Amino acid sequence: MHNNALLSESQFLTQAHELAKELGALLTTRHLMLTLAESCTGGMVAETITSVAGSSAWFDCGFVTYSNQSKINLLGVLSKTLQEHGAVSEETAKVMALGCLNRVTLNNHNSKPNHTHIAGSITGIAGPDGGTAEKPVGTVCFAWTDLELSAKNQIQIQAQTKIFSGNRQQVRQQATIYLLESLIKNLR
Amino acid sequence: MHNNALLSESQFLTQAHELAKELGALLTTRHLMLTLAESCTGGMVAETITSVAGSSAWFDCGFVTYSNQSKINLLGVLSKTLQEHGAVSEETAKVMALGCLNRVTLNNHNSKPNHTHIAGSITGIAGPDGGTAEKPVGTVCFAWTDLELSAKNQIQIQAQTKIFSGNRQQVRQQATIYLLESLIKNLR
Numbered sequence: 312m313h314n315n316a317l318l319s320e321s322q323f324l325t326q327a328h329e330l331a332k333e334l335g336a337l338l339t340t341r342h343l344m345l346t347l348a349e350s351c352t353g354g355m356v357a358e359t360i361t362s363v364a365g366s367s368a369w370f371d372c373g374f375v376t377y378s379n380q381s382k383i384n385l386l387g388v389l390s391k392t393l394q395e396h397g398a399v400s401e402e403t404a405k406v407m408a409l410g411c412l413n414r415v416t417l418n419n420h421n422s423k424p425n426h427t428h429i430a431g432s433i434t435g436i437a438g439p440d441g442g443t444a445e446k447p448v449g450t451v452c453f454a455w456t457d458l459e460l461s462a463k464n465q466i467q468i469q470a471q472t473k474i475f476s477g478n479r480q481q482v483r484q485q486a487t488i489y490l491l492e493s494l495i496k497n498l499r
Numbered sequence: 500m501h502n503n504a505l506l507s508e509s510q511f512l513t514q515a516h517e518l519a520k521e522l523g524a525l526l527t528t529r530h531l532m533l534t535l536a537e538s539c540t541g542g543m544v545a546e547t548i549t550s551v552a553g554s555s556a557w558f559d560c561g562f563v564t565y566s567n568q569s570k571i572n573l574l575g576v577l578s579k580t581l582q583e584h585g586a587v588s589e590e591t592a593k594v595m596a597l598g599c600l601n602r603v604t605l606n607n608h609n610s611k612p613n614h615t616h617i618a619g620s621i622t623g624i625a626g627p628d629g630g631t632a633e634k635p636v637g638t639v640c641f642a643w644t645d646l647e648l649s650a651k652n653q654i655q656i657q658a659q660t661k662i663f664s665g666n667r668q669q670v671r672q673q674a675t676i677y678l679l680e681s682l683i684k685n686l687r
Binding site for chain 2: 317319324344347349351352353354355356357358360361362364365368370371372373374375376377378381384414415426430439440442479480481483
């Protein structure tokens with residue numbers, strides 16, 4: 312279990328907004344644009360980020376790939392990956408992050424010069440249903456571009472799994488904060 | 500100005516969640532799957548919808564196309580449309596709704612039979628910057644599939660523009676509620 316204390320709705324909003332501002336400042340300094348792929352959080356990370364005025368300078372776009380089919384169609388996740396590892400797996404999270412990165416960079420001939428894209432992804436079981444013995448409710452897998460390891464033309468993706476406690480909304484909120492914190496750590 | 504009274508954060512969350520549940524019940528009855536394209540709301544509609552447990556039965560995916568480039572790359576909005584009408588226009592909103600509908604239905608060979616997709620989109624100026632005399636802060640354009648007019652193989656999109664008062668978050672919240680209400684009205 313992740314040891315974060317459960318937050319009230321207003322505590323979450325304040326903390327998440329402050330993290331998004333901090334992330335934005337770091338992305339701006341490093342001339343990076345962020346793109347996101349979210350499943351169980353359903354757009355909560357993108358919404359938090361865009362609650363910051365001026366976030367269009369460092370946030371490009373997000374994919375809310377809620378169905379498995381949309382993970383396949385929009386992000387290039389393979390049916391085989393979903394079958395072998397499940398939609399909630401580090402393997403799927405990695406392909407989701409890579410997929411959105413590919414989608415935004417392949418066609419971005421007109422995007423701002425000097426801006427590199429980075430990506431973050433979330434796929435998990437927010438509950439109340441969908442849990443199993445192996446992957447209980449609260450299991451969330453994350454992936455993000457590893458800037459330390461990424462060299463030019465070779466993108467490295469890092470992945471992690473957490474098990475959060477609390478109800479559906481609290482699992483989603485903790486996942487949102489965890490991805491924001493991970494992206495910040497990676498940029499410091 | 501739209502005459503909705505401004506809501507507190509908790510009033511918004513309660514009202515939006517209830518609307519999402521009502522929308523989900525209507526979509527389920529009519530065997531429809533929803534897809535979304537959001538700009539100024541940044542994923543707030545998708546997040547509200549996925550706050551409802553079981554929403555995977557009627558919500559497929561969402562696009563948070565925050566940059567103009569992502570509206571072009573991911574949803575097929577033309578540069579010409581953006582130049583002539585602006586990113587915040589009913590024309591752009593219509594193409595965003597059509598674009599996400601095309602993206603999810605073109606490749607959905609494996610999607611659930613008997614499920615038709617519908618779409619909703621939002622593009623606006625949440626502020627505090629970005630307003631003009633013609634399009635002040637609070638201007639939000641919406642589009643959604645018009646089920647009355649849509650016949651098989653011919654999709655009809657309806658669009659509307661609203662001007663909301665309040666701060667950045669309040670404009671985004673009112674836009675979220677307006678799209679949910681519009682989708683519900685369209686399904687009744």
